[in-house]
Amino acid sequence: MPLSDDLRDLYQQVILDHSRNPRNHGEIPPPCLHAHGDNPSCGDEIDVWLRLSEDGQNIDDLKFTGQGCAISQASASMMTQKIKGKSQAKAAAMREDFRRLVMGDGTPTDEDSLGELVLLEGVQKFPQRVKCAMLAWRALEQALESGKV
Amino acid sequence: MDWHRIRSDFPILDQQVNCHPLVYLDSAASSQKPRAVINALSHYYQHDNSNVHRALHELSSRATDAFEAARKKVARFIGAATDDEIIFTRGCTEGINLVANTWGVQNIRPGDVILITGMEHHSNLVPWQLLAQRTGATLKHIPVLDDGTLDTAAVELLLTEQVKLFAYVHISNSLGTINPARELCAKAKAVGAVTLLDGAQSTGHMPVNMVNIGCDFFVFSGHKMCAPTGIGVLYGRYALLESMPPWHGGGEMIASVTLEGSTFKEPPHRFEAGTPDIAGVIGLGAAIDYLEAIGLENIQSHDTNLSNYAMQCMSEVPGIRILGPQSGHRGSLVAFHLDFAHPHDLVEYANTYGIAMRGGNHCTQPLMKRFKVPGTTRASFYFYNTIEEINRLVEVLFAARKFFT
Numbered sequence: 001m002p003l004s005d006d007l008r009d010l011y012q013q014v015i016l017d018h019s020r021n022p023r024n025h026g027e028i029p030p031p032c033l034h035a036h037g038d039n040p041s042c043g044d045e046i047d048v049w050l051r052l053s054e055d056g057q058n059i060d061d062l063k064f065t066g067q068g069c070a071i072s073q074a075s076a077s078m079m080t081q082k083i084k085g086k087s088q089a090k091a092a093a094m095r096e097d098f099r100r101l102v103m104g105d106g107t108p109t110d111e112d113s114l115g116e117l118v119l120l121e122g123v124q125k126f127p128q129r130v131k132c133a134m135l136a137w138r139a140l141e142q143a144l145e146s147g148k149v
Numbered sequence: 150m151d152w153h154r155i156r157s158d159f160p161i162l163d164q165q166v167n168c169h170p171l172v173y174l175d176s177a178a179s180s181q182k183p184r185a186v187i188n189a190l191s192h193y194y195q196h197d198n199s200n201v202h203r204a205l206h207e208l209s210s211r212a213t214d215a216f217e218a219a220r221k222k223v224a225r226f227i228g229a230a231t232d233d234e235i236i237f238t239r240g241c242t243e244g245i246n247l248v249a250n251t252w253g254v255q256n257i258r259p260g261d262v263i264l265i266t267g268m269e270h271h272s273n274l275v276p277w278q279l280l281a282q283r284t285g286a287t288l289k290h291i292p293v294l295d296d297g298t299l300d301t302a303a304v305e306l307l308l309t310e311q312v313k314l315f316a317y318v319h320i321s322n323s324l325g326t327i328n329p330a331r332e333l334c335a336k337a338k339a340v341g342a343v344t345l346l347d348g349a350q351s352t353g354h355m356p357v358n359m360v361n362i363g364c365d366f367f368v369f370s371g372h373k374m375c376a377p378t379g380i381g382v383l384y385g386r387y388a389l390l391e392s393m394p395p396w397h398g399g400g401e402m403i404a405s406v407t408l409e410g411s412t413f414k415e416p417p418h419r420f421e422a423g424t425p426d427i428a429g430v431i432g433l434g435a436a437i438d439y440l441e442a443i444g445l446e447n448i449q450s451h452d453t454n455l456s457n458y459a460m461q462c463m464s465e466v467p468g469i470r471i472l473g474p475q476s477g478h479r480g481s482l483v484a485f486h487l488d489f490a491h492p493h494d495l496v497e498y499a500n501t502y503g504i505a506m507r508g509g510n511h512c513t514q515p516l517m518k519r520f521k522v523p524g525t526t527r528a529s530f531y532f533y534n535t536i537e538e539i540n541r542l543v544e545v546l547f548a549a550r551k552f553f554t
Contacts, residue, residue: 001548004167004501011494016553042493042509043517043524067523069493070553126497 009122010129011070019070024063024080032061033147037139039131044068046076048139052147057087059144064136071120071129076136078117088144095137102133150447156533158183158439169503172538177322177350177482177529178507179372182436186375189435193428201427202401202418216427219434220417226437227367228358229384236383236390236417237425241349242272244368244383245316247420248345249276251393252366252385253314256343259285262311264342266328267293267519268321271512273347277316286313293519297324297473304336312342319357320350320480323513323525324473325456327351327480334363343389349373350480353440354531355449365389371429376436380429383420390416397422448532452481455530455539459483462543463528467550472520482529484511487546490553492526498549504542 028049038045046066053060062084064076079098083091090113097108098117104124111118123133156162159181164171173181193215199208201216217232224232238244257263263277267290281288289307292300308315315337320327330346337344345366351357353374359367366389371380385393395402395413399422404412413419440448460476460483463469468488473479487495492508499506508526510517517524528542 001502001544003552007498007501010497011552043514044493069491071494129493129497132493 006122006125010126012119012122014116014119015074016070018074018077022064022073022077024077024084025065026063027065028061028063033143035139035142035146037135037142039068039072039135042069042132044072044132044135046072046136046139048076048136048143050140050143052088056147057089059083059086059088059091062140064139066136068135069129069132071123072132072135075117075120075133078120079136079140082113082115082117083140091140091144095141098137099134102130150443150451152451152532152535155443156535158185159533160184160187162533166503166505167501172502172504172541174528174530174534174538174542175505175507176531176534177373177480177527179378180353180375180531181533182377182432183375183439185439186377186432186435190377190428190432193431198428200424212427215431215434216425219430219437222434222437223382226441227352227369227382227384228360230360231387233415233417234359234384234387234390236385236420237430238368238381238383239379239426240370240372240381241270241347241368242276244366244381245273245345245347246276247383247396248366248385249280251396251420252343252389253277253280254284255392255394257281257284257286257313260311261286261313262309263288264291264307264312264315265289266291266299266317268297268299268324268326268513268516269316269318270322270347270349271514272349273316273318273345274515277314291317293324293326293516296475297321297326299326299328304333308336308340308342310340312337312340314345315342316345316347318347318350320354321473321513321516322350322482323484323511323516323527325480325482325484326473327478330362330364338363350482353436353445353448354452354481356445359384371433371436374436375439376433377426377429380426380433382433385416387416390420393420395419395422399423401425443532451532452530453479455534455536456481456483458536459528459530459539459542462539463546466543466546469546470522472522472525481531482527484525484527486522486525487550489550492524494553495526495546495549498552499542499545502541502545504545506542 049063051061062080100106102123197211199212201213223235334344344364346364348369352369367384372378402422470486472484496508509524
């Protein structure tokens with residue numbers, strides 16, 4: 001059966017691969033920062049664990065667990081790959097760029113640094129799925145917030 | 150029956166969605182409306198629109214007559230003893246909250262038990278949680294077995310004389326289980342418990358008769374049975390309604406008002422404060438006329454054929470797990486989980502082929518936990534659906550398997 005282009009864009013092979021074989025999947029033992037994110041209306045859940053560098057500037061390690069649709073799980077998996085090793089400031093900038101990308105809300109300031117995350121741009125055409133794509137990113141933000149005194 | 154001709158009564162079904170013919174399999178969430186109902190609304194607004202019960206002018210008496218005639222139709226439709234047992238609400242949720250906040254607050258005491266089942270829609274769970282918190286009562290539930298039916302042994306244990314209210318669903322919106330309403334009401338009556346039956350998925354799909362079932366309260370929503378959204382019914386045995394205090398105060402529900410206090414009308418008007426959804430009530434009456442012309446037995450048997458056929462074809466999809474009773478007597482819906490795609494991904498995928506289904510927890514989160522699934526996809530049928538549409542669904546499920554694995 002012929003597939004619509006929008007759907008093919010939404011579920012590209014790379015995205016399906018991340019959802020089936022999530023990277024950085026698992027928990028980080030304490031001490032670490034942790035946040036739980038969920039979309040109560042659809043039941044998607046993501047837990048994000050991260051460890052900061054000694055000076056608190058860098059995200060040295062980042063993992064996630066969760067269950068949900070392919071978009072939420074792939075976004076989480078791809079996020080951990082891209083954010084791990086980055087500074088908190090860079091992570092915040094990338095989060096905003098990613099949000100712009102999936103919401104079609106302005107141009108990302110540094111699209112190149114998003115790497116294969118740009119494959120999730122197809123979510124733009126499915127406004128109800130934006131919250132799926134953003135779930136892990138919201139949890140990441142909460143985890144970082146929880147580390148601030 | 151000429152089901153294809155009946156299907157053509159529903160103008161909305163004749164359209165393309167995403168370049169494919171619409172296949173509407175979400176009637177358990179909300180049914181489509183036949184031309185007869187749409188025309189009744191349009192006729193009311195074009196010719197008779199006015200407020201009911203108050204003015205003496207011609208339009209008001211026409212509106213009032215049509216409104217009260219619909220109440221009579223509802224009473225006959227569900228086999229109530231009198232018209233005065235029919236209270237118009239916005240839907241099941243409002244009806245249940247009305248009972249919780251009037252009869253419940255008046256009669257439930259600390260230590261009493263409110264009994265429900267493990268397959269309730271949140272609308273027949275949360276109001277009882279709130280009532281239990283408010284009154285100091287205990288909320289208990291009858292567990293659901295692996296096959297999606299109620300644990301009948303637990304019914305015997307849990308239905309004790311402490312139970313003051315037993316509220317349960319007639320047909321589960323998440324499993325398709327048809328609960329033995331009459332038998333359960335008889336058991337409840339034997340221990341002196343009042344019963345509330347949630348008829349959201351049964352009304353309009355099968356004949357329902359209050360005297361026959363023997364429940365004390367019954368709720369249903371119009372929009373799931375070809376009527377407009379925003380209109381529903383609470384049935385209550387008159388002796389109970391008569392003893393209940395008002396819930397919402399305002400116009401329409403009072404007998405006399407002074408600045409110091411008020412007296413209230415007899416049921417059902419005591420529970421219908423403010424201007425009601427007049428057009429909705431008239432639309433509900435038109436929907437009842439329409440369904441009765443086809444015949445509820447005919448609708449039930451067609452629904453059953455569709456869902457049995459769907460069960461049979463869908464069970465051939467590799468990796469599918471169908472929840473609820475696997476055969477025989479079940480409601481017209483099939484809820485399932487696929488090991489290769491999350492419900493939301495599947496619903497999105499099917500939508501691009503014009504198929505409308507629902508994915509998620511279906512407002513039954515405890516039940517999803519019970520069956521250890523993150524959610525399910527639900528294909529639900531009504532008499533306007535066809536075997537060809539089910540074939541189309543199955544074809545798309547096989548294609549989805551190829552796509553997602």
